[in-house]
Amino acid sequence: MSRNHPDQAVDASRLLALREQLEARWARDYLHGPDPAAPFDFLSGHWQMTRRAFDLQGNVTAESAGRLHAGYLLDGRVLQEEYHSYLPDGRIFRGGVGLHTYIPDNPGSGRWLTASVDAAIGVNTATVLPDGNTFYYENTFEIQGATVHLRGRWFDIQTDAVSWVGAGSIDGSTWFKTYEVESRRISAAAFHVPP
Numbered sequence: 016m017s018r019n020h021p022d023q024a025v026d027a028s029r030l031l032a033l034r035e036q037l038e039a040r041w042a043r044d045y046l047h048g049p050d051p052a053a054p055f056d057f058l059s060g061h062w063q064m065t066r067r068a069f070d071l072q073g074n075v076t077a078e079s080a081g082r083l084h085a086g087y088l089l090d091g092r093v094l095q096e097e098y099h100s101y102l103p104d105g106r107i108f109r110g111g112v113g114l115h116t117y118i119p120d121n122p123g124s125g126r127w128l129t130a131s132v133d134a135a136i137g138v139n140t141a142t143v144l145p146d147g148n149t150f151y152y153e154n155t156f157e158i159q160g161a162t163v164h165l166r167g168r169w170f171d172i173q174t175d176a177v178s179w180v181g182a183g184s185i186d187g188s189t190w191f192k193t194y195e196v197e198s199r200r201i202s203a204a205a206f207h208v209p210p
Contacts, residue, residue, distance in 0.1 A: 054127070054150070055094040055115045057172045058085040061206035062198040066100055069192045079108070082206055083198060092116060109135050115143065139165070161185065165193075175200040 064081035085096035093116040100109040111133035118128050127143040129152055141152035153166040164184040171178040179196040 055085075057169075057177055058083075058094060058096055058115070059087065060085060061201050061203055062177075063201045063205070064098070064100075064196050064198045066194060066196045068194055071191050073192060081196075084206060109133070111135075141165075141167075155187075164190075166190070 062083040062085075064083055066079050066081050067075050068077040070076050079100045079102070081098060081100040083096055083098040085094055087093065088095050093114055096113040096115070098111055098113075099107045102108050111131055113129060113131040115127070115129050118126055127150075128140060129143050130138070130140045132138050136158070137156065139154050139156050141154035143150050143152045150169040151166065152168075153164065155162055155164050157163070162185070164187045165181060166184075167179060167181045169177060169179050176197070176199050179194075179198070180192060181194040182190040183193045184190045
């Protein structure tokens with residue numbers, strides 16, 4: 016008994032042809048696409064962060080210092096950031112990594128994507144909408160069986176300073192401010208000294 020049915024040979028040929036088309040598209044997009052990380056140039060470098068957490072009434076419940084470093088990977092097509100938050104005694108209590116890149120969906124169109132791994136909340140991804148000097152994103156994930164909606168916004172983007180604010184929701188319509196981060200650019204030497 017033959018292991019390959021005639022229809023399987025047709026399917027395999029079609030699959031190979033589709034794979035070749037995809038590989039050609041990926042090569043074209045990579046070699047000739049727009050500079051996908053350019054809108055995130057503002058993050059490149061070393062940053063001192065002040066992070067504040069808020070309760071449901073908008074009161075600050077905690078404040079911590081932190082550091083963020085961002086740099087390019089894959090020929091400038093991905094901007095990677097790594098961040099840490101510190102306790103007053105200098106120990107790290109939270110950290111994570113974010114990747115920002117452009118995903119070409121079709122020739123001439125695409126979307127910005129942020130993927131992050133945070134030691135406190137796990138992995139999440141979000142489509143980012145650049146809007147002039149502001150970047151918005153929104154996503155959902157599960158925490159202890161509940162769906163949580165998050166949104167974030169980078170704004171007041173300047174050469175040596177940037178602000179970020181995050182909001183959370185359980186129902187997707189009632190939002191409350193969860194965190195804000197004020198960052199200022201620092202030297203590479205200062206980055207390696209705990210705050």
